[in-house]
Amino acid sequence: MAARPGIRLLVIDDNPGILELMATALAQPDIEIFTATDPHEGLRLAGETHPHIVLTDLMMPGISGLEVLDRILAMDPSTDVILMTAHYSTETAVEAIKKGATDYLNKPISIAAIREKIRGLVDALKQRQKSLNLENELLAHAEFEGIIGNSPMMWDMFSRVRRVAPHYRSVLVTGGTGTGKDLVARALHRLSPAVQGRLVVLNCSAVVETLFESELFGHARGAFTGANADKPGLVEHADGGTLFLDEIGDMPLSTQAKLLRVLQNQEVQRVGSLSVRKVDIRVIAATHRDLRAAIEEKAFREDLYYRLAMVEIHVPRLAERLGDLPLLTRHFVARFNSLYGRELRGVTRRAEILMATHSWPGNVRELENVIGHAAMLAAGEWIDVQDLPPYMLTKERKPGEQAQADQGSSLGTIEEHERALVMSALANAGGNQSKAARELRIGRDALRYKMKKYGLDDVASATTAG
Ligand SMILES: Nc1ncnc2c1ncn2[C@@H]1O[C@H](COP(=O)(O)OP(=O)(O)O)[C@@H](O)[C@H]1O
Ligand SMILES: [Mg+2]
Structure with missing residues (x-):
């Protein structure tokens, strides 16, 4: 355009x-x-x-x-x-x-x-x-190391990351799925003295339990069937840099004990080897689980938890910082515009309102998916209500709201509905303002104010005349 x-x-x-x-x-x-x-x-x-x-x-x-x-x-x-x-x-x-x-x-x-x-x-x-x-x-x-946020909770978190990054040896990043824990981990590494070293990532939920220790600590030749040669693990690979253990709540208990030793002594022993090697690593662990509950259930070691949680960075849920929604939305619209070669201008006001009332259980990742999906679907230049996934439209409503819910995608703004209500009350009352006010259960002055606000002064006189 x-x-x-x-x-x-x-x-x-x-x-x-x-x-x-x-x-x-x-x-x-x-x-x-x-x-x-x-x-x-x-x-x-x-x-x-x-x-x-x-x-x-x-x-x-x-x-x-x-x-x-x-x-x-x-x-x-x-x-x-x-x-x-x-x-x-x-x-x-x-x-x-x-x-x-x-x-x-x-x-x-x-x-x-x-x-x-x-x-x-x-x-x-x-x-x-x-x-x-x-x-x-x-x-x-409103961006910090690629993390978008303009809410007080995020400012707090940014400042914590900035203060912690130069000093930590181990840190625990907590928060729901899709809140941005990966981004926080990367920011921590980039702002740390280990920035010149590698950032080595292990997703603990994706590793077969039997291979965990050889993956992490390496193994000596002949340590087990198939171990044909000495092999360093990720800990050694991360020497001089950072080891990012994502979803640490899924790490087997036995491995947790060995990890704690690595953290305490800054040395590693390959599986099947007697010698220890010195390493210099920083560890970032992330989890969406409640590790304290896991400790209660004997699924997580308390000593490892305290070692990691000495420094904890918590990433708030999106629902706790809806003020970030407009900026995040713009950010993703811009990203999908360039990804899909589109020229979307944004999200319509009514879609924006619907998004602001959603609970976002999947946090920023869910928003990213919603916008990505809508960016493919949107017929015009704006993402509108019908481009949002159906589950966002069919929310549970109180019985009194059912009539509106049935209109499905024609959900308008609160103003549009209020204006329509005022108009129909005036029509039912044959233009009689006192009657219309009674039907709406508001005072006459309130009605006059609303009529003026919605430019319905003419309507009333027209209705009275007709
Ligand atoms: N504050 C943010 N600003 C920009 N993008 C974000 C933000 N938070 C999350 N994202 C994006 O949302 C997706 C999910 O974030 P991720 O860090 O993988 O979440 P988690 O690791 O907590 O499950 C990623 O694509 C990430 O880039
Ligand atoms: Mg993650």
């Missing part, structure tokens, strides 16, 4: 008089206005110019405004679409809002009212553009 300055507004109406009126009334230095009398031409223009705001007539020959709304939102769900009609009906208005329209206006349209409405939208858009720029800037600063 070619970058154009300011806000782009597209007006579609089969009546050229209206187009001219709008173009004159809404002319502003920061607004670029496009017009089309033919809705198909309008849709083509929308595809070409990527308008921020679309004003469209509801009744046009060939294609209805509601279908124009659908097609525009399919191209870019973040577009503000305003429908205009001379044939006002509350049902259509509610349908339009549910489909994602920003507003629904009754013709004849007052110039002052439309000017104010567009001004409001333009201000909101500029605010959002500003905060997007800000987020980009934040992304550059």
Whole structure:
């Protein structure tokens, strides 16, 4: 998409008089206005110019405004679409809002009212553009050794890693699966004096128990069947560097005892050999398990635990730091854009809201998968609700929320729902505000405030008049 300055507004109406009126009334230095009398031409223009705001007539020959709304939102769900009609009906208005329209206006349209409405939208858009720029800037600063985070918990963790890295001999990294323990281990190594040495990784959950010790400590020729030659283990391989023992909770007890000796004495004995070799290694152990519980169950050695846990770095779950969600999302969108050669601009507001209410049991890895999956699926330039995995949409809800759950992917923002509720209450009450307020179980002042907030002042008078 070619970058154009300011806000782009597209007006579609089969009546050229209206187009001219709008173009004159809404002319502003920061607004670029496009017009089309033919809705198909309008849709083509929308595809070409990527308008921020679309004003469209509801009744046009060939294609209805509601279908124009659908097609525009399919191209870019973040577009503000305003429908205009001379044939006002509350049902259509509610349908339009549910489909994602920003507003629904009754013709004849007052110039002052439309000017104010567009001004409001333009201000909101500029605010959002500003905060997007800000987020980009934040992304550059909210990163530590490739670990993204801008929440107090992560700042704490970064500072702990920074302070521990120059000094540790052994360290325990704890946290749920997918929280980023691997990244933390790598950061610890990179910031340690052993940075010139190797980082040797052993995933303890992937090693056959019988091969564990020869893998880790090496073996002498003839130590067991198949040991045809002397072979150094990973400990020796990591000499002068760092040994990263991932999922240490899966290490057999007998091996744990020997590992503790290596840590205490900085020397290693190959399986089947009598001689010991001096090594100089740092050890990072990581686990998603509760090692204290494992100690209770006699599955983990208490002495090894205390040796390792002298320094513990805990990586918080994603659900505990949802403030990191927007930055992480942007980070992954950018990554999958370059991986898949796409130009996704981000996640729509309603998808963002859904993501913020998810519990993320799989933490950052789950988010990475969700965005990767969505980046393949997304039809337009934005990741929307339907691109998220189905399990995120079908959450358990309280009985009262069931009606909304049944609408599946048409889940809108809280504002959209509130606006639709206010509109239907006003319609049911025949425009009588006291009655509508009673139905909504809010005060009249609260109702007036909401009507103003959602630009429903006109609706009420229109309903009263009709
Ligand atoms: N804070 C973060 N910033 C950027 N990427 C992250 C972050 N945390 C995790 N990731 C990514 O999420 C995935 C899972 O992280 P990983 O370190 O393997 O988790 P763990 O080892 O705790 O199971 C990896 O692809 C990793 O790069
Ligand atoms: Mg890991």
